[in-house]
Amino acid sequence: MSTLLPIALxxxxxxxxNKAFFGVSLVALLLLCAGALISIMVPQEMGKAAVDMAxxxxxxxxxLVVFFVGINLMAKDLDRRTIYMVLSRPISRSQYIIGKFIxxxxxxxxxxxxxxxxAIILLFLxxxxxxxxxxxxxxxxxxxxxxxxxxxxxxxxxxxxLFASFTSASFVTSALTVVVYIIGQSLGDMKTxxxxxxxxxxxxxxxxxxxxxxVYYIFPNLSLFDIKMQAAHNLSPSFSYxxxxxxxxxxxxxxxxxxxxxxxxxxxVP
Amino acid sequence: MNAIEAINISKEFKRxxxxxxxxxxxxxxxxxxxxxxxxxxxxxxxxxxxxIKILMDLIHPNGGSASILGKDIRSVEARRxxxxxxxxxxxxxxxxxxxxxxxxxxxxxxxxRAIAExxxxxxxxxxxxxxxxxxxxxxxxxMLQRAGLALALIHDPDVVILDExxxxxxxxxxxxxxxxxxxxxxxxxxxxxxxxxxxDVERFCDRVGILxxxxxxxxxxxxxxxxxxAALEDVFLREVKAAGGGIEV
Numbered sequence: 035m036s037t038l039l040p041i042a043l044x045x046x047x048x049x050x051x052n053k054a055f056f057g058v059s060l061v062a063l064l065l066l067c068a069g070a071l072i073s074i075m076v077p078q079e080m081g082k083a084a085v086d087m088a089x090x091x092x093x094x095x096x097x098l099v100v101f102f103v104g105i106n107l108m109a110k111d112l113d114r115r116t117i118y119m120v121l122s123r124p125i126s127r128s129q130y131i132i133g134k135f136i137x138x139x140x141x142x143x144x145x146x147x148x149x150x151x152x153a154i155i156l157l158f159l160x161x162x163x164x165x166x167x168x169x170x171x172x173x174x175x176x177x178x179x180x181x182x183x184x185x186x187x188x189x190x191x192x193x194x195x196l197f198a199s200f201t202s203a204s205f206v207t208s209a210l211t212v213v214v215y216i217i218g219q220s221l222g223d224m225k226t227x228x229x230x231x232x233x234x235x236x237x238x239x240x241x242x243x244x245x246x247x248x249v250y251y252i253f254p255n256l257s258l259f260d261i262k263m264q265a266a267h268n269l270s271p272s273f274s275y276x277x278x279x280x281x282x283x284x285x286x287x288x289x290x291x292x293x294x295x296x297x298x299x300x301x302x303v304p
Numbered sequence: 305m306n307a308i309e310a311i312n313i314s315k316e317f318k319r320x321x322x323x324x325x326x327x328x329x330x331x332x333x334x335x336x337x338x339x340x341x342x343x344x345x346x347x348x349x350x351x352x353x354x355x356i357k358i359l360m361d362l363i364h365p366n367g368g369s370a371s372i373l374g375k376d377i378r379s380v381e382a383r384r385x386x387x388x389x390x391x392x393x394x395x396x397x398x399x400x401x402x403x404x405x406x407x408x409x410x411x412x413x414x415x416x417r418a419i420a421e422x423x424x425x426x427x428x429x430x431x432x433x434x435x436x437x438x439x440x441x442x443x444x445x446x447m448l449q450r451a452g453l454a455l456a457l458i459h460d461p462d463v464v465i466l467d468e469x470x471x472x473x474x475x476x477x478x479x480x481x482x483x484x485x486x487x488x489x490x491x492x493x494x495x496x497x498x499x500x501x502x503x504d505v506e507r508f509c510d511r512v513g514i515l516x517x518x519x520x521x522x523x524x525x526x527x528x529x530x531x532x533x534a535a536l537e538d539v540f541l542r543e544v545k546a547a548g549g550g551i552e553v
């Protein structure tokens with residue numbers, strides 16, 4: 035831990051001081067204000083719209099930080115050879131990977147806390163101004179949705195570290211992370227679609243069904259971490275869903291970081 | 305026990321679309337004694353940086369083994385007593401020189417007090433006092449080089465490996481590095497540095513090794529090499545010429 039903390043701290047500082055981070059914070063603030071204005075324009079659905087938009091901004095901001103700041107924290111280390119200043123210390127490759135991950139974790143948690151706080155303030159003001167429009171509203175669900183969204187982003191970050199461990203260009207890491215994000219978001223729906231024959235007018239070959247099912251178990255199902263709609267409609271997911279989703283995220287993250295550490299042990303940084 | 309020992313180190317890189325093999329080092333044997341200043345010379349592409357990166361376990365040799373103060377270079381412990389300055393060092397943009405040194409000290413297991421004392425001393429030594437709280441992204445190339453030197457020395461290592469320490473430095477910076485080398489030598493530290501600047505090598509080194517096209521052509525003390533009145537430049541050019549061209553496979 036005494037070695038992990040310095041790596042995590044410099045990674046976090048490098049991320050939080052990045053200009054892109056301030057840009058994302060500003061975008062989040064503007065989007066939250068826009069969301070509040072839009073929800074006022076739909077008085078019948080104001081509560082649902084406000085919660086949905088606030089949670090969308092929270093997860094979108096986190097995603098921007100992962101893509102524009104987080105990924106670069108390790109990928110650029112390799113691109114620009116800043117990694118030499120770390121690996122020339124008595125630090126093992128595994129410690130480097132874990133330290134980087136903890137640093138990214140700090141960054142994501144801080145971003146999500148900050149944007150969530152802004153969102154909560156806006157929701158609170160709206161709720162104070164229009165209490166009758168927020169009858170079906172639950173703070174705990176909003177917080178739960180933000181928490182699960184954070185877990186999803188942490189998982190995505192761990193995958194970006196895994197990709198950086200075997201690629202040599204930050205662009206490739208970014209591209210792979212985007213692809214996995216897109217697949218991960220649509221995987222649950224795709225699986226449901228191919229497993230429900232009546233949803234297609236034409237038959238789906240068993241091969242396609244098997245392929246989608248295989249892909250489903252390889253790629254992370256990021257849609258599990260998205261409960262914005264439930265939160266907006268005040269529909270609480272079951273306790274077991276929350277626990278299993280959290281464990282799923284944790285397990286997947288641990289596997290990705292372990293694999294990254296194993297791969298990175300052999301990697302050369304010429 | 306030698307400070308640095310390399311036995312039959314060889315290294316090949318795969319380059320280009322066809323993964324053409326390029327041999328960077330061939331059966332390199334090297335012994336650097338404790339307390340000496342060793343100059344590692346060679347033309348561009350000779351394999352000097354490759355050797356240093358292998359010693360720092362940044363890249364892995366295809367064959368052979370190496371140790372630093374008796375510890376296998378693949379072990380984390382081998383790097384505890386080594387300070388390394390890469391060629392053209394890059395650091396995190398948004399850290400200050402103070403934070404950089406804090407990181408180096410913490411990673412080496414120094415106490416808070418030791419970090420504070422060593423940082424203060426080194427920041428003065430590399431003339432970064434006024435810039436110590438500025439973000440590194442605002443540093444000039446020479447300042448980066450000096451910050452890198454301070455980082456290499458923060459944990460008071462017994463072995464210092466410097467890859468082109470004078471590159472990018474103005475005459476004042478070069479004098480500063482020269483003074484540091486002299487001071488390290490007087491403290492009994494082992495210094496292994498690569499350089500193109502032969503006058504610097506002549507000034508500071510006890511022994512030199514000349515590497516050409518991945519092969520170590522010779523290792524000898526400076527006194528022996530220059531005993532007949534020859535200049536180091538003549539010796540260097542003679543060895544390079546004798547070695548001929550590259551050794552691509």
